[in-house]
Amino acid sequence: MDFPILSSLILFPVLGALFIFFSKSKSNSNITIKYLALFVSTANFVLSIYLWLLFDPSISDFQFLEDRSWIRGFINYKVGIDGISILFILLTTFITPLCVISVNNTIKNRLKDFLVAILVMESLMIGVFCSLDLVIFYLFFEGGLIPMFLIIGIWGGARRVYSAFKFFLFTLLGSVLMLVAIISIYWMTGTTDVTYLYSIGIDPKYQNLLWLAFFSSFAVKTPMWPFHTWLPDAHVEAPTAGSVLLAAILLKMAGYGFIRFSVGLFPLASEHFVPLIYVLSLVAIIYTSLVALMQEDMKKLIAYSSVAHMGFVTLGIFTFTQQGIEGSIFQMISHGLVSAALFLSVGVLYERTHSRLIKDYGGMVSIMPKYAIVLMVFTLGAVGLPGTSGFVGEFLILMGAFKKNFLVATIASIGVILCAAYMLWMYKRVIFGDLLNIELKKLDDLNKTEIFILTSLVLPIILFGFYPDPILNTTEVSIRDFLEEYNSNIISIVSK
Numbered sequence: 001m002d003f004p005i006l007s008s009l010i011l012f013p014v015l016g017a018l019f020i021f022f023s024k025s026k027s028n029s030n031i032t033i034k035y036l037a038l039f040v041s042t043a044n045f046v047l048s049i050y051l052w053l054l055f056d057p058s059i060s061d062f063q064f065l066e067d068r069s070w071i072r073g074f075i076n077y078k079v080g081i082d083g084i085s086i087l088f089i090l091l092t093t094f095i096t097p098l099c100v101i102s103v104n105n106t107i108k109n110r111l112k113d114f115l116v117a118i119l120v121m122e123s124l125m126i127g128v129f130c131s132l133d134l135v136i137f138y139l140f141f142e143g144g145l146i147p148m149f150l151i152i153g154i155w156g157g158a159r160r161v162y163s164a165f166k167f168f169l170f171t172l173l174g175s176v177l178m179l180v181a182i183i184s185i186y187w188m189t190g191t192t193d194v195t196y197l198y199s200i201g202i203d204p205k206y207q208n209l210l211w212l213a214f215f216s217s218f219a220v221k222t223p224m225w226p227f228h229t230w231l232p233d234a235h236v237e238a239p240t241a242g243s244v245l246l247a248a249i250l251l252k253m254a255g256y257g258f259i260r261f262s263v264g265l266f267p268l269a270s271e272h273f274v275p276l277i278y279v280l281s282l283v284a285i286i287y288t289s290l291v292a293l294m295q296e297d298m299k300k301l302i303a304y305s306s307v308a309h310m311g312f313v314t315l316g317i318f319t320f321t322q323q324g325i326e327g328s329i330f331q332m333i334s335h336g337l338v339s340a341a342l343f344l345s346v347g348v349l350y351e352r353t354h355s356r357l358i359k360d361y362g363g364m365v366s367i368m369p370k371y372a373i374v375l376m377v378f379t380l381g382a383v384g385l386p387g388t389s390g391f392v393g394e395f396l397i398l399m400g401a402f403k404k405n406f407l408v409a410t411i412a413s414i415g416v417i418l419c420a421a422y423m424l425w426m427y428k429r430v431i432f433g434d435l436l437n438i439e440l441k442k443l444d445d446l447n448k449t450e451i452f453i454l455t456s457l458v459l460p461i462i463l464f465g466f467y468p469d470p471i472l473n474t475t476e477v478s479i480r481d482f483l484e485e486y487n488s489n490i491i492s493i494v495s496k
Contacts, residue, residue: 005051006064006079009044009089010127013096016040017119020112037100037115041122045093052090057083057474060481062132062195070136074186078132078193083478084329087471088129088249088256091336094460095248096122098453099241102344106240106351107155114155114241117147121245128253134182134192137261141217141253142175148246156237163230163237170230174220181213185265197265201489204268211269214262221254224314225284228307235303236356240347243299247306247339252332255313259325263317264482267489270318277318278408284311285415292422298346298356301426302339305382308415309335315412316397320486324400325479330471331393334381334464338390341378341457345371348450349430352443358426363435368445372431374454379427381461383420389464 017040020033055063062080070077081089099118107114124147127140145168153164186192188203202210220227235243263270285308292304309331316328348371349364350356365372377388384390394416401409435441446454464471 004066005047005054006081006130007066009047009051009093010079010123010130012044012047013040013119013122013126017116017123020119021116023112033112033115034100034104037119038097040119041093041097041100044122045097048090048093051081052086052474055081055083055086055474058477060477065132075135076133076193077136078195079127079130079136080132080195081130083475084259084482085129085256087329087333087474088252089126091252091333092122092125092129092249095244095336095340098340098344098456099244101449101453102241102244102347104449106347110154114151114239117151118241118245121147121151125245125249125253129256132194134185134194134197134261137194137257138175138179138182141257142172144250144253145171148242148250151242151245152234152238155239155242158237159233160237163233166230167234170227171217171220174227175217177213178217181210184210184213194260194264198485202265207266207269208272211262211266211273214257214266215273218254218257218262219280221257222251222310222314223254223307224280224311225287225307228284228288231307232300232303235306235343236297236299240343240350243343243347244340247302247343248336251306251310252336255310255317255328255332258314258317259328259482263320263486267486271320271490274318277314278405281311281315281318282408282411284308285315285412286418289415289418289422293418293425295422296358298349298358298426298430299343300356301358301422302342302346305419305423306335306339308419309339309382312394312397312412312415315408316393316400319397319400319404320483321400321403322476322479322483323396323403325483326472326475327393327396327398327400329475329479330389330464330468331397333471334389334393334461337457337461338378338381338388341374341454341461342382344453344457345375345378348446348454353440358429360437361430361440362433362437363431364440365431366435367440367443370446370451374446374458375427375431377458377461379423381465382423384416387462387465389461389468391465392468 020036062082065080067076067078121144124140124144131137131140149164149168152167153160223231288304288307292301295301313328313331316324346356381388381390384394398409398413401412
C-alpha cells in the first residue's frame with residue numbers, strides 16, 4: 001500500500017489543531033470549534049478502523065512501513081505497526097473523540113486552546129505506538145509531556161501548578177537517562193533503527209546499564225512503585241478529559257515501551273532484572289491497593305487503582321510467556337477503557353456537585369438510576385468480574401505468572417481481592433449508602449450526551465469480556481514470534 005496511512009494518522013489531528021488554533025473565533029462557546037475537533041478525532045478513528053481491516057494478523061513482521069531520511073546519515077523517520085502496536089493506536093483514536101465530547105460541560109474557559117492540546121496529544125501518542133526509530137520514539141514519547149503539562153496546569157484544580165510541575169519533572173528526569181542510552185546505542189552500533197537493532201543485537205556487557213536507563217523512564221511513566229507519587233496528584237487536579245487521556249493512554253506508552261524496547265532490545269538484561277520487576281510489581285499491586293482502601297477522594301482512589309493494575313501489566317510482561325504478554329496487552333486495553341469510564345463517571349458527579357469526596361454522596365441509586373447501572377458495569381470491569389474485559393487480562397497474566405513462579409502468582413492474586421474490596425466499597429458508599437445530603441435529590445440523571453459517552457465504553461468492556469478474540473487474534477502471531485526471537489537471542493548469547 002503506497003498511501004502513507006500511519007503518517008496520515010499522526011498528522012491529521014495536528015492539522016486539525018492548527019486550523020482550530022488559527023481560526024478567528026473569539027467565543028469559547030463557539031459550537032463550530034467543538035464540531036471541528038470532533039470531526040477531526042472521529043475521522044482519525046474511522047481511519048484507524050480502516051487500518052485494522054487492512055492489517056494482516058497472520059504476519060509478524062511490521063506492516064505499512066514508511067522509511068524516510070530525516071537527518072541524513074543519522075536519523076530516519078521510520079514508522080510501522082505489528083499486532084501489538086495497532087491495538088494501542090485504536091485505543092487512542094477511540095478515546096480521543098469521547099474526550100472531545102466530554103468538554104461540553106467541563107471546560108468553561110479557553111475552550112479552543114484546550115481542544116488544540118487534546119488533538120496535539122492524540123498525534124504524539126499515535127506517533128509513540130508506531131515509531132521504529134529510537135530518536136523518533138523519544139521525540140514523540142517526551143513531546144506528550146507538553147500538552148499534558150498545559151492541560152493540568154491551565155485547566156486543572158486549585159493545586160494545578162504544583163501537580164503539573166511534579167508530573168513534568170518526574171517524567172522528564174526519568175527520561176534523561178533514556179536519551180543518554182539512545183545516544184550510547186548510536187555510538188555503539190551506528191544506528192537507531194529498531195528493526196536493525198533487533199537483528200544485530202546489543203553487546204551483552206552493556207545491556208544491564210542500557211536496560212536500567214530505559215527502565216528509569218518507563219518505570220516513572222507506568223508508574224511503578226515507588227515512582228508513582230506524581231500520578232494521584234496529577235489525576236486529582238487534572239480536568240476530566242485530562243485524567244481520561246492520562247489513565248487510558250499515557251500510562252500505556254510505558255507498558256508498550258517495556259515490551260518493544262526493554263525486552264526487545266535487551267533480552268539478557270531483561271532476564272537478569274526479572275526479580276526486581278516482580279518485587280516492584282507485587283509491591284505496587286498490594287501496597288497501592290491498601291492505600292486505595294483509605295482514600296476519600298474518588299479520583300485519587302481510581303488513580304491508586306491504576307498503579308495496582310499497571311503492576312499486573314509489568315508482572316505479565318516479564319513472565320516472558322505467551323499468556324503473560326497477551327494478558328498484559330489485553331489488560332492495558334481493558335484498563336484504558338475502564339479507567340476512562342471511571343474518570344468520566346466521577347466527572348458526571350463532579351459537574352453536578354463540585355465534590356469528589358465519597359462522604360458527600362450516598363443513596364444515588366434512587367436519584368440517578370441510569371448512572372448507578374453504568375457505574376456498576378465499570379466497577380465490575382475494574383474488579384475483573386467474568387464477563388467483563390478486566391477478567392480476561394488478569395486471568396491470562398496470572399496464568400503466565402503461575403507458570404513461572406507460584407509464590408509470585410499467589411501474592412498477585414491477593415491484589416484481585418483487594419481491588420474488589422476498595423472498588424465495591426466505593427460503589428456501596430456512593431450508590432447504596434444512606435441519603436444524608438438532601439441537596440442530592442435535586443440532581444438530574446444522565447443526559448443524552450453522557451449516556452452516549454458512557455454507553456460507548458460499556459459496550460466494548462462487555463463485548464471483549466465475552467468475546468476477547470478480536471484482541472487476542474490480533475496479537476497472537478506477533479507475540480509468539482517476539483518470544484521466539486527473545487528466546488533465541490538468550491540462547492545465542494549464553495552459548496557464546
